[in-house]
Amino acid sequence: MTVRYWLLKSEPDVYSIDELAAQKSRTDHWEGIRNYEARNFIRDKMRKGDLGFFYHSNCDRPGIVGIIEIVGEAYPDFTALDPRHKYYDPRSDPENPRWFMVDVGLVRKLKRPITLRELKTHEALKHMRLLQRGSRLSIMPVTKKDWDFILKLESK
DNA sequence: GCCAACGTTGGC
């Protein structure tokens, strides 16, 4: 079973990598995905043991700040079913849940953030979905080649 | 704070 690689976006004002680091056993659920393509990735393609980049979006210095591991298969996003929750979606039904979440564990923070700006300077990464104009997808696959390339930047 | 690009909704 081969490991897949992912990139997961979060706004640090909403949920930062330091908040994940502060959790018990540095593990938490990844809530609030409300986009069908992103949902399909986590529900249908993510597997326990896959790895992901933790990406800070909509902030001063957007970029990759850490590595996380998917620690379990997707299950229904309970925040969509709770009327008092800000992520409540009345169209989600407990019998037929519309939204899903996964649990993730922090593997480590990067030694330094690898910013979006830096990623954009590399011709080799030009094809990445993250770098496409207008790309807003919050969960996306990353090829092993790109994964390795980006991790090499960390020590440069 | 601005705004381009995007995904979703809903009238027709």
Added chain:
DNA sequence: GCCAACGTTGGC
């Protein structure tokens, strides 16, 4: 099924 209007994302 089309597509205009809308709300959201997210870089800058």
